[in-house]
Amino acid sequence: PLDIFIYSLAQTNGDHSLDTQLETLNYLKSLGFKINPNNVLAKDTQEVIEYHARWIHSLGSLDYDCDGIVVKVNRLDYQQHLGTIGREPRWATAYKFPAVQAQTRLLDIRLNVGRTGSINPYAILDPVEVGGVIIKQATLHNADYIESKDLRIGDWVVVERAGEVIPQIVRSDKDKRTGTETSFSMPRMCPSCGAILANRKDEAATYCTNSTCPAQLERLVEHFVSKSAMDIEGMGGKVGISLIQSGLIKDVADIYFLQREKLEQLDRMGKKSVDNLLRAIKESKKQPPERLLTALGIPHVGSEISSLLLNKLASIDNLVVCNQETLLNIPSIGPKISESITEYFSNFDNLNVLEKLRSAGVNMVSETVSRSEGIPLLSDLRFVVTGRLDNYSRTEIQDLIKRHGGKVSGSVSKSTDYLLTGQDGGSKLTEASRLGVQIISESEFETMVVSN
Ligand SMILES: [Zn+2]
Numbered sequence: 058p059l060d061i062f063i064y065s066l067a068q069t070n071g072d073h074s075l076d077t078q079l080e081t082l083n084y085l086k087s088l089g090f091k092i093n094p095n096n097v098l099a100k101d102t103q104e105v106i107e108y109h110a111r112w113i114h115s116l117g118s119l120d121y122d123c124d125g126i127v128v129k130v131n132r133l134d135y136q137q138h139l140g141t142i143g144r145e146p147r148w149a150t151a152y153k154f155p156a157v158q159a160q161t162r163l164l165d166i167r168l169n170v171g172r173t174g175s176i177n178p179y180a181i182l183d184p185v186e187v188g189g190v191i192i193k194q195a196t197l198h199n200a201d202y203i204e205s206k207d208l209r210i211g212d213w214v215v216v217e218r219a220g221e222v223i224p225q226i227v228r229s230d231k232d233k234r235t236g237t238e239t240s241f242s243m244p245r246m247c248p249s250c251g252a253i254l255a256n257r258k259d260e261a262a263t264y265c266t267n268s269t270c271p272a273q274l275e276r277l278v279e280h281f282v283s284k285s286a287m288d289i290e291g292m293g294g295k296v297g298i299s300l301i302q303s304g305l306i307k308d309v310a311d312i313y314f315l316q317r318e319k320l321e322q323l324d325r326m327g328k329k330s331v332d333n334l335l336r337a338i339k340e341s342k343k344q345p346p347e348r349l350l351t352a353l354g355i356p357h358v359g360s361e362i363s364s365l366l367l368n369k370l371a372s373i374d375n376l377v378v379c380n381q382e383t384l385l386n387i388p389s390i391g392p393k394i395s396e397s398i399t400e401y402f403s404n405f406d407n408l409n410v411l412e413k414l415r416s417a418g419v420n421m422v423s424e425t426v427s428r429s430e431g432i433p434l435l436s437d438l439r440f441v442v443t444g445r446l447d448n449y450s451r452t453e454i455q456d457l458i459k460r461h462g463g464k465v466s467g468s469v470s471k472s473t474d475y476l477l478t479g480q481d482g483g484s485k486l487t488e489a490s491r492l493g494v495q496i497i498s499e500s501e502f503e504t505m506v507v508s509n
Pocket of ligand 1: 170248249265267270271272
């Protein structure tokens with residue numbers, strides 16, 4: 058059965074004078090929402106530590122899995138002030154329980170090829186229960202990791218699972234060795250394509266050197282079409298693999314040149330699925346450029362870094378011409394990321410893929426820029442939204458403000474530039490007039506965006 062606890066309130070209309078996390082929980086409870094009864098207001102860190110310690114021994118009393126407690130700052134104005142970094146709030150932190158461990162045999166060490174060509178060893182384990190879950194495999198990261206822990210095939214090993222994290226091998230039990238255990242050594246050739254493997258300087262991982270390695274392409278296509286990247290439904294898993302195996306996709310840009318007749322000849326592809334697939338591919342051309350950048354799968358450049366870069370640079374082309382120095386001047390970009398980006402865009406094959414994507418009509422420019430030729434309309438203006446709007450939901454209006462370069466915050470302060478108000482503005486309206494913040498209506502906002 059599916060069940061839920063409610064922990065926070067995103068927005069209220071009017072003034073309910075909720076000042077703390079605890080008041081919020083009690084208010085939610087009074088409205089009939091199900092809240093977690095296991096919460097406590099701690100006066101200091103010591104009380105948090107004691108609460109955590111008490112729970113380690115009482116987890117069995119819960120009828121669900123639980124891997125830790127969450128510690129939150131109680132005062133909501135402090136929460137607001139502390140803010141968030143990326144998706145991580147600075148006013149809340151997870152305090153995990155110690156990981157659960159178990160002993161089992163390491164039966165074999167196998168390899169898979171990652172999307173950047175890294176050869177990733179993983180352990181095949183004699184299935185063992187760890188904290189209620191049967192574990193059959195564990196990651197081994199790279200050859201150095203295996204060597205530093207002196208893991209041998211046939212060893213008894215201690216495995217550990219913390220929360221939903223991939224199980225890890227903590228150590229091997231050397232006392233239980235019988236002499237029949239065998240050491241692992243990295244092969245010299247890629248298990249997928251047979252190309253020579255190589256190590257890069259300052260990196261523990263071993264890489265396949267073949268840029269057209271089919272195993273790498275499979276991983277890359279899977280990543281390219283995934284929800285957080287280009288989001289092409291119907292292209293993941295088996296479809297992607299069969300397109301690669303049949304030679305229809307040799308690089309990710311080929312996705313945009315797939316032809317109906319060829320697709321219909323594939324196994325398990327009826328007319329309907331081909332229609333849907335082609336539509337999803339076409340739709341994905343309009344994705345914002347930060348998604349394309351994420352999709353390219355450049356090492357160390359995930360969705361958060363991609364958004365940050367495109368916010369700053371506004372187009373993929375501006376990024377391609379950046380040298381390391383320019384990149385390092387962007388806050389949050391360190392040498393690892395800047396090196397990875399410049400290396401990627403200095404590779405001829407990668408530039409070729411980019412040109413193919415462009416010729417297919419894949420979007421490479423941020424909307425903010427294409428509309429206003431370089432200067433975001435609401436650049437650095439701070440907005441607070443209150444009340445019911447006629448033409449936009451709360452998320453829609455927030456997206457619109459952000460797309461034009463503005464910032465949205467939850468409460469009115471001296472640094473707020475505009476309070477955008479709909480019907481029933483409530484306490485924020487009073488606060489804005491008290492602080493002398495400019496108050497605008499929905500239609501005034503629209504004029505602002507359009508007339509610019
Ligand atoms: Zn290979």
